[in-house]
Each structure stands twice: as structure tokens, then as C-alpha cells.
Amino acid sequence: MSTYSRRKFLKISAATVTVASGAAGAAGAAASAKAAAAPDKPSKRAAQGVQRIPTYCDICFWKCGAIASVRDGVLWKIEGNPEDPLSRGRLCPRGTGGIGAHFDPDRLKRPLIRKQERGQEVWAEVSWDEAFAYIATKMHAIKETYGPESVAMFAHGIGGNFLKHTLKAFGTPNFAAPSFAQCRGPRDVGFRLTFGEDVGSPERTDIKNAQCLVLIGSHLGENMHNSQVQEFAEAVGNGASIIVVDPRFSVAASKARHYLPIKPGTDLALLLAWMHVLVEEGLYDKEYVAAHGFGFDQFAARIASCTPEWAYPETGIDPAVIRETAREMARHRPATLVHPGRHATWYGDDTQRSRAVALLNALLGSWGHKGGFYAPSSMDVPGYPYPAYPKPAKPKLDNPGMRYPFAHEAISTGIREATITGAPYPIKAWFTYATNLIQALPNEDETIKAIKNLDLLVVVDVIPNEIAGWADVVLPEAVYLERFDDLNVELFREPFVALRQPVVDAPHGQKPNWWMAKKLAETLGLAQYYPWKDIEEYLDHRLTAAGMSLADLKTRGIVRGAPQPTVVEEGASLAFETPSGKIEFYSLQLEKAGFDPVPVYTRHAEGPPASFRLLFGRSPVHSFSRTQSNRILSDMMDENEVWLNADMARRMDLKSGDYVCLRNQDGVVSNRVRVKATERIRPDCVYMVHGFGHTARGLKHAFGKGASDSQLVTRYATDPLMGGTGMNVNFVTIEPEAARG
């Protein structure tokens, strides 16, 4: 099993720097102070009643540094902070439209307590004190009967930090984020098993310097992780050779020199064939592999039969194209980046597929080199010195007996399962923070079944999404433009600290997460865990300990530290935190645990006749299921479409704009959704943008617009290595709209 904690990973493999660490840091800080002191035409703008306040974005987890403008007291616009290394002065469309979150008329306004059956969405508005008293009473009762461990929390994003602190103080070890088992988990485990570290978030990919970039299902440009997209455009502009593997002709595919329209579910066969070519033709980086590789010969023997001709019937990719693209990658190595992707939970063998991506990068020598994977660094900002948490009497229950031996983070679906079965012990309360579990977890019925076993479900969010519909207590949060939050101290190309601060007031007295968490702790009798009066005191304490000040950060938004060497070419050195201390081409720890030491391709089940594999992805103007009621962003796209191959559409007598319903293999029928008949997708699959088809009545504007892919994801394939839920294993047929009901 994986023995490296995240903390250790940070210490060993990534530099942390302090603000005063040398001349470059001081110079950088001086330069940024100067820039902050001279925003464009400050005096003129101030005279016109425009204030510019730095903060950082929360529309997705990338956390770009931003400057919000308030005109005559009304929020006007938000732009990138030029000092911020993440946004480089330009937000993505969702970030630019983020002000719509503040103005959204459908947002949650006051604390609510449920009045009728769960899911009926009937509540009474209550005071904050009543809400906390209700929650505390339930929590005490649960603690008495079952123990404090029977409370679990699901969170997405930095805003969950304080609530997590309160619940740790209460005594539970059960915290999970769907971002692991439903998203990037398999990728991170696959890379850890190979290089001893994962690629992190933001990913440590040196896209802008890549001379050859390989994207496997990654739809950069539609998936708008800001720095990645900016660097992708830079690579395209520099004439980098782009290779895109995707059943759908994505925007990225349109920029590619080689587009490989792969049959869904067969990527691992392609990866093995590529590696076969590199080894067989002696094109891999022999020096790098000899110096840093472990078990290469055993690895080479295992992939000896994975020829392009073997891969052809699986993938549908011409062997000549497989050879040609492998040679293209070799030509540009080590500046060939095979992108690790992010949402990796596809087929249940995702850790092994991600490991194959890692191994392909290893053969190309890209890990640690310019144009490959760089070593990130972060600022050294100590945490707040809180009293020690009580030690839970029971261990966390998401992964009992380490059933999934390589999971290094908690498995959200494991907590759900325990909530249903009551084993190894019952879970009686859920807290969710900014995660719509109904759409984030596969198989909605299981989620609802679990919820029915709860004595308490508390939802903290800004909009009344589907999970709020099931809550006993809903706590309305102030949106990011209305609150302070924890500091953003992230590992990235260069170290920095960023502040989120309020730009405008919350319109209905919605509260920030830190205030709710502190208030809940006080109501629970845990006031000693909040020695600070308010978050400004907390932030200043942390910043002062790191040689900075809150006052300074309030004016600049971002403080940058001295850049550290990021790649071998800049003097960084390579070290691998694996058991062998090397890149593990052959994994003894996998072998010992009973898994394939070198990835092995297995064919995935096909769907019923006349069905299409259901694929889903992102739109550049929406984040998950969180932004569909933002009026600025919904003006860009207010309903999703089902992409259908043009020829198939002709045969089915469907044209673009027609409304249809999708029926999955288990008889679940979607809301109506428009057809997009297109030459941009294979005939054996359909594609939808995730996050639409809202069923929560409170989302008046977004309700019933488009269809929800999550609703159709009733099946999932569990990754035996880490418990990830592969979700591209569902199939749908297409029916006329009238057939519904």
C-alpha cells in the first residue's frame, strides 16, 4: 500500500519557501507592491465611484486571483489580477461571469428547517440561532447513541476548511470529497505508484513548453482550468505537435496534428501499443530509464505482445498511425507531455490506465524536464495553532480493512455505503459543503437510500440544488464575493499566497462558512477550538507567522515568493518516493497486493444493441451543477444537448434541435434534451455536458432545462485499487420526447 502522506509529499518533493527567502523574493514583492499601488487610473476611477478590490475566484477550485470592481456601491465586474500566477491577469469565462452568483435571484437566502418529508422541499425559515440549536441537539443525541464518529462530512473546495475543523473537534474522522473517488483519484494513485508523487491540483504540467502534447480525453478549452487553457493556447501558438485521443472531435482535436477517434473504453490498449513501439524501436529515453527506472526489463517483457496490430481491433486506430504518433512523441522527448487528465473515473480500471500514462511519460523522460512535469513549490505559511483534536474511538469507515489498498484519500462512496449498511458502524449525520451529492455521486438511488438512514442532513451552500432538497437544515452561505475565506497557499510553478476578501455585502444576511463553523462549535460547547474573535484575526495570525500581514494582502490580494528551480534544466533534482526510490516500471507493491505489476488491458462490456455509450464532459461556461442559475452564464448556455453522430441522426430521422429523451440500460428516462447532430462524434456513443437537467424546484431558472447525465449513471465500475467509481459504463437509447412518462 501507499505509505506516503500528503504532508510528507509536500516536504520531500516540493519546495516550500518563506516570503523573505532571498533577493528574488524581495524584488518580486517590491515589484508586485508597485503594481498594486498603480492599478489602471486609480484616482480617476475612484473619483467616478469605482473601487477595485483584490480577491480570488470560487467558481471552480482553480482559485484564480482576481480584482473585483464595485461601481457606486454595486458589483460591476471581476477581472484577473495581473500579479496572480494562476490567472496571469485573465479569468476564464466562468470566473468573468462570477458576479452573476451575487445577483442570482434563486440563491438561498435564510436558514431553513425541513417541515415535510425529505425531498419534498418544504421548509420553514428560521433564525441562525434556531438552526444551530437544532443541529447541535441532533448531534449530541447521535454522539450519545452512536458516538461522534457517526457524523460525516462531504466537501468541495477550500470553503469547507472551517466546518471540517469544527467536526474534527466534535470527534469524527469521517471526511470525504467526491473529487477523489469520482474524479482525479485514479490518476493520482496511478502516478504515485509510478513516480511516488501525484500531479497535484493545479496540475504540475509544463504545457506551455511542451513541443508535443498528448491529450487523452482531456478537452482543454472546453474544460476551462484557466492556467491549463492559457498554456495550451501558448503551445498551439508555438506550433507544438498536438495529438488528441477522443471519441469526440473536441475543440482540442481541432487544433491537433493527429486526431485519433478511439473507440471508447480502449485507451489502455493504445497506451500499451505506444509503449511497445517506443521499446521495440528503441526510441525511449534509455539514459533516463537506466538512471531512474526500476524493473524495466520485466516491464518490457510484459508489453512485448502489445503490438499496434494487436491494439487495432480494440481501438480502431490504424497500426500505422499508432507507430507514427509514437515516433512523433519520441522525436520531441523529453518535451513531450502526455497529459494525465483530471476526471479519470471512466471504466473501473482507471488507476492502471493512469499508471500506463505515467509509464509512457517515464519512457519519454518527461517527468522533471522542461515541457513535461515540473516540481512545484509553495509558500511556507504555518497553520493556526489550535488545541489538539479528541482522538476518535473508531477509525474512519470509508475503506474498512483497506479494502481498496491504494486509496490515499477518503472514498465518498465508501461513506455512502456505510450509511446504507450501518457497517462497520452507523453513520447518522451528513454535512455537505458546496457539493451537490445527488449529481456528484453515481447512482442517485443509493444516495437517497443512504440519506433516508440519516437522523440529520445539513447542507451548506449558496444555491438550493438537489442535495439541499433532501436536507433537514439548509445553511445559506454568502458567495465568495461577500466573504473572507482561508488563505490559498497552493503548490504551483512559483510560490504565492492569495487572500479572498469581501467585495460587497451578502444581500440577505447569508453568512460565510467560517462564521457558521465557529457558531456551530460554540453551540456544541467547543468554543475553545476557536480562540480567534473573527477570521481577520485568524488570517493575520497565520500571515504574521509567515512574515506577512493581512493589511498588505488586503491591498495586493497576492504575495509571491521567490521562484524555485522547477525542472532539471533549471537545476532541480529528481527524487522518487517509491519503495525502490526509482520510477517503478514494474511495481512490486502492486504485485504483493495481488494486482497487475504492469498494466494489462481488458475489454469492457458493450451495451445492448442499438444503444450508445453515454459520455459526458464540461462546458467552458459552467462549473459542475453549480452555475446553471447564474444569469450571466445561463445566457451563454442555458441547456445542454445530446451530441449524436450526424449519420446516425439521419438514419434515426433526427435533426439538430429536436427534443428527445434518453433511456438507460436500467430503464431510467432523462428529461427532454435537444439533439446536436454533428460530424464531431463517433457513431457508437453520445455526449452531454454535465450539470444540467436540474430537478430542484428552488432553482427556478435552471429547473428542467436540459438533461442530467448523472441521473443516467445508475451503474458504475469500482476501481479495485482505490475505490474510484468508473462512470462511462452506462448505455442509452434515444426516444422521441413524447415517449416519456
Next chain:
Amino acid sequence: MARFGMAIDTVRCVGCMDCVVACKTENSVPEGFNRDWITTEVTGTFPTTHLEIRSERCNHCDDPPCVSCCPTGASHVHDLGAVVLVDADKCIGCKGCVASCPYGARFIHPDGYADKCTFCIHRVEQGLLPACVAVCPTHCMHFGDLDDPNSDVSTLLASRRHHVLLPDAGTKPRIYYLT
């Protein structure tokens, strides 16, 4: 005198609509309307498909039919950069210009006047770039003086293949698409 125009690099553009969103917030464009928009032109047959993604808006034509057809003089060519603008106070909302524009760039603002892209003249006057140009995460949009041979736009047009929309409409559009 300057003659402002744009050169937009379709090779870099990813169609993310940030330009549309930024225009909306900068210019407080009301819900349901946009001054710029994205067109995706798909040609070919899967999998040998080709895409051209374009960020489109008013072309600030050298020969603008929307100006010549305006009965009140509200629709006019501005002194700075020959930008085509609408004087909302003079506009009577007759929709003549909306019909005359071959690019569909104009709409009637809920307050009753014809509205469209202004090349963010209020920003340009302050030495800033138009909001859509300044926000674009792929840096694919370029704005400047077409009559200055050393401007960013002029050098790009001199070195790259490009086209304009509806060249046969006779409007002499000033938004160029680099391919």
C-alpha cells in the same frame, strides 16, 4: 486618423465565450442580449472534421449600411478610430439599422435604442484594450490601428493568412480572422 480594427486568431481561439461574458459585464449588456457571440463552423465528415471557431461582433465597416440608413443620425462614425457608434439619445428605435446589418450585429436594447459593439471606446479612450480582447485567455484577439503599419493588427495581417466575413456584402468589414 486612426482606423481601428481587430485581427482574431482562429488557430488559438477555443470558443470559450470569455469575450462574450466580459463584454456583458463591462458594458452591462442586459440578460438575453449579447454584443458579441461565437460561431463554430464545422466542415468535413467525421473523423476528418475541421472547425473554425470565430468570436464575432459588429465589423465597424468602412462602408456601414447601418449609418447610411439611419434617419436621425444616431448611427454614426466616431472621430476616434472611425468606430461605428449609436447615440442612444438620438435613436428612435426604428430598427432600420438592425435590418440593414448583414452580420446581425445590432439589437434593440430594452431601453428602446439600437445597441451593439462599441469597440469599448470608453476603454480605448483611457488607453485600455476592449474588454473582450483584454480577457481572452488564449490571447487570440488583437486590436489596433489598421492604418498604422507597425500596429499589432497590421503586422499580423501582413504575415498571416486571413479572411473577413461576407466580403461580397460590400461593407468593407474591419474584423479579420487569421487562419
